Each structure stands twice: as structure tokens, then as C-alpha cells.
Amino acid sequence: xxxxxxxSASPAPxxxxxxxxxxxxxxxxxLVHWLLVFLVTVSWxxxxxGEMQWHYWSGLTIVGLLVFRVYWGFAGPETAxxxxxxxxxxxxxxxxxxxxxxxxxxxxxxxxxxxxxxxAILLALIAQVGLxxxxxxxxxxxxxxxxxxxxxxxxxxxxxxxxxxxNILLILIGLHIAAIVFYLVVKRINLIGPMIxxxxxxxxxxxxxxxxxxVPLWRFLIGVALAGAVVFLFVWLPTTR
Amino acid sequence: MKIKLFAATAVLALGLAACGGETPAxxxxxxxxxxxxxxxxxxxxxxxxxxxxxxxxxxxxxxxRHEKYEDIGKNFKVLLDNSKLGTPDLAAVxxxxxxxxxxxxxxxxxxxxxxxxxxxxxxxxxxxxxxxADFDVKLVNLQTExxxxxxxxxxxxxxxxxxxxxxxxxxxxxxxKFREEDKDK
Numbered sequence: 001x002x003x004x005x006x007x008s009a010s011p012a013p014x015x016x017x018x019x020x021x022x023x024x025x026x027x028x029x030x031l032v033h034w035l036l037v038f039l040v041t042v043s044w045x046x047x048x049x050g051e052m053q054w055h056y057w058s059g060l061t062i063v064g065l066l067v068f069r070v071y072w073g074f075a076g077p078e079t080a081x082x083x084x085x086x087x088x089x090x091x092x093x094x095x096x097x098x099x100x101x102x103x104x105x106x107x108x109x110x111x112x113x114x115x116x117x118x119x120a121i122l123l124a125l126i127a128q129v130g131l132x133x134x135x136x137x138x139x140x141x142x143x144x145x146x147x148x149x150x151x152x153x154x155x156x157x158x159x160x161x162x163x164x165x166x167n168i169l170l171i172l173i174g175l176h177i178a179a180i181v182f183y184l185v186v187k188r189i190n191l192i193g194p195m196i197x198x199x200x201x202x203x204x205x206x207x208x209x210x211x212x213x214x215v216p217l218w219r220f221l222i223g224v225a226l227a228g229a230v231v232f233l234f235v236w237l238p239t240t241r
Numbered sequence: 242m243k244i245k246l247f248a249a250t251a252v253l254a255l256g257l258a259a260c261g262g263e264t265p266a267x268x269x270x271x272x273x274x275x276x277x278x279x280x281x282x283x284x285x286x287x288x289x290x291x292x293x294x295x296x297x298x299x300x301x302x303x304x305x306r307h308e309k310y311e312d313i314g315k316n317f318k319v320l321l322d323n324s325k326l327g328t329p330d331l332a333a334v335x336x337x338x339x340x341x342x343x344x345x346x347x348x349x350x351x352x353x354x355x356x357x358x359x360x361x362x363x364x365x366x367x368x369x370x371x372x373x374a375d376f377d378v379k380l381v382n383l384q385t386e387x388x389x390x391x392x393x394x395x396x397x398x399x400x401x402x403x404x405x406x407x408x409x410x411x412x413x414x415x416x417x418k419f420r421e422e423d424k425d426k
Contacts, residue, residue, distance in 0.1 A: 140317030
């Protein structure tokens with residue numbers, strides 16, 4: 001506590017004053033994150049076990065989460081916004097260079113390198129559910145909600161790609177976990193806690209010490225409605241062709 | 242409490258799965274299966290009529306077999322797509338069900354000796370030939386349910402939708418035991 005390094009923007013804490021906590025992740029971002037962890041696991045397990053009705057609902061729920069997350073990337077608080085964390089190659093290289101410097105400070109939200117991982121996982125998930133929507137098995141016994149709109153051959157190929165693309169997701173998830181372990185072990189920075197509680201000690205961090213500002217509830221509700229509407233569309237479409 | 246419930250459910254599910262996988266062979270004699278299930282108007286399906294001789298060109302034979310199964314899949318997708326609709330196209334459903342039924346009737350001749358994994362690339366597992374009796378039981382089940390599907394498709398949408406699952410189930414029952422899983426698993 002006494003040898004705390006604080007950002008230049010924050011007032012230096014006096015010895016008897018506790019270090020304040022920086023709010024990094026809002027509740028929707030955390031909820032989407034952990035629901036994705038859960039539902040991607042469910043989707044994998046149900047596919048392995050041939051529980052395709054559960055797989056269908058698990059996948060459709062992921063569709064809703066992704067719709068919400070993409071929307072939230074434009075409407076959410078600053079650490080949720082794409083414009084805030086997607087940086088050019090220069091920033092990525094610059095961040096990687098700073099990583100082992102003594103005056104390294106944890107990024108506020110996604111760092112430029114980690115942002116690549118976020119974008120890659122989001123795109124891979126979007127591709128994965130996109131293929132799943134059109135997929136069917138080779139027997140024509142199970143299919144995604146948009147399969148009735150495409151031929152048997154197209155649907156079967158989408159199903160094969162859906163299965164193969166899972167390996168890409170596994171690699172990305174592996175890298176994501178490896179990076180978290182790296183920060184925990186090498187950098188002594190716990191990234192898991194803030195993703196659960198939403199905040200962390202405001203010491204040796206970038207950004208304002210108080211962190212993200214609250215977002216009005218109506219913006220969140222619009223996102224929920226949008227996600228629900230898209231899921232409903234996919235439930236309804238195959239019944240009406 | 243929740244964990245106990247989960248464990249109980251898991252054990253129950255495993256138990257059911259184990260039963261489901263093992264019962265049909267010993268308990269359902271080939272001759273009796275169709276008699277109980279088939280409507281009076283339908284002739285009793287005969288699966289074991291002709292297992293057939295090893296074909297002159299097994300690879301070509303297996304390729305053709307694969308294409309016939311793909312065509313069944315294609316027709317089944319028509320049935321699946323229609324099963325989700327509020328008002329299925331019963332003409333299309335009837336045509337597809339008839340096609341599946343025709344294939345089912347001749348399927349007993351599709352697995353002559355020498356057309357298994359030892360002969361070339363195929364998803365047909367070797368146990369088709371070592372456990373032929375159970376294979377034939379499952380085939381008779383398909384023939385029974387495929388014939389019912391044709392009848393149901395000629396009846397109405399509700400009958401078709403009710404019969405779609407049971408017919409598809411006979412495909413799956415056989416594939417689970419006698420077809421190779423995807424190569425990447």
C-alpha cells in the first residue's frame with residue numbers, strides 16, 4: 001500500500017487513506033462473458049452427446065448474447081466499446097514493447113493486444129453460430145433454423161464446417177486462457193477477479209481511478225429487446241417458409 | 242441438493258442410455274417385430290431376403306451405396322423441413338416418404354460380404370457383418386416405420402408430424418451402432 005504507484009491523473013493516496021477501486025467492467029459485459037463460457041461449454045457437450053434439441057437452444061441463446069454484445073460495443077460504457085479498444089498495429093506493438101518495462105501499468109479495459117483476442121473470439125463465435133443456423137446433419141434428422149431455406153448439400157457442408165470451425169474456437173479460447181495465466185503468474189495481475197466483481201484496486205492502472213461511468217438503463221433494455229427479436233426471428237422463420 | 246439432483250439425473254440418463262443401446266438384439270426376434278407393428282394392409286417387411294454376393298467391384302458398389310444414403314438424407318431433409326412448418330406440403334412429404342420407403346425395402350441387399358471397411362473408404366462399421374442379426378432387427382424397424390410414414394403422409398399433417406420422429410429414430414438407432422463417427426473424432 002505504501003509503495004503504491006498511481007496514475008498521474010489520480011490523487012496520491014495518503015498513508016491512512018485506502019486505495020480506491022476502479023470500476024472496469026459493467027454488469028452486462030460480465031454477464032455476457034460468463035454466459036458465453038457456460039453456453040459454449042453446453043454447446044460443445046450437447047453436440048458431443050447428440051443432444052441436438054439442447055444444442056439448438058444453447059446456440060440460439062448464444063446468437064442473442066452476440067447480438068447484444070455487438071450492440072453493446074457501440075452503446076455500452078467505454079470499456080465495452082469497440083472504438084475504445086480496437087487499436088491499430090502501432091498501438092499493439094507499442095503495448096507489447098511496454099509489457100516488460102518497470103513502469104508498466106495495467107490497461108483500463110482491454111489492452112491493444114488483448115483486444116485482438118476479443119475481436120477474434122467474437123468473430124469466430126459469429127461465424128460459428130452463422131454456420132450453425134444453416135447446418136444440418138448428413139441424415140437430414142437435425143438442423144439449424146435456417147436450414148429449410150437452403151439445399152441439402154449446402155446445409156450439410158455448413159454442418160461439416162460448423163464442426164471443423166469448433167477447432168478454431170478451441171485454439172482462440174486456449175490462447176485467451178493462456179494470456180490470463182501469463183498475467184496472473186508473470187505480471188502478478190489478476191484479470192479473473194475484475195471479470196467477476198467488475199472492479200479492481202486502482203493502483204498501477206491506466207484510466208481514471210473511478211473507472212467507467214454508468215450507462216442509462218434504457219440503452220441496456222434496447223439491447224435486450226434487439227437480442228430477443230433476433231432470436232425470435234430465428235425461431236419463427238422455419239415455421240413459416 | 243442441486244448437486245444430488247444432478248447426479249441422480251445423470252445416473253438415470255446413463256442407465257437409460259445403456260438400456261436403450263443393448264435391449265433390442267436379444268429381446269426382439271426378427272420374425273415377430275413386424276407382425277406386431279405393421280398395419281394390416283402392409284406386407285410384412287423382409288430384411289434378410291438377400292444379403293447378396295460380394296460384388297465384382299466393391300469400391301464402386303460402396304460408392305453407389307454412399308450416394309443412395311445421401312439421397313435418403315436429401316429426402317429426409319424435405320421431411321424435416323416440412324415437419325417444422327405449420328402447414329406442411331403433404332405432396333412433397335408423400336414423395337419423399339415414398340422414396341425413403343423404397344430405399345428401406347431394398348437396404349437389406351446393400352451390405353453383402355466384402356463391402357466393409359476392409360474393402361475401402363466407408364463409414365460402414367465391421368460389426369454390420371459380425372452382428373448381422375441385430376442389424377437386421379434395426380432394418381426391420383426402419384422398414385416398419387418408413388411404411389407407416391408413407392401412410393401418415395397420405396393421411397394429414399398431424400399424422401405426418403407424429404410419425405416423423407419415430408421413423409427418424411430408427412435411422413439413428415442403427416447409425417449409432419453400425420456407422421463410423423466422423424473421422425475427426
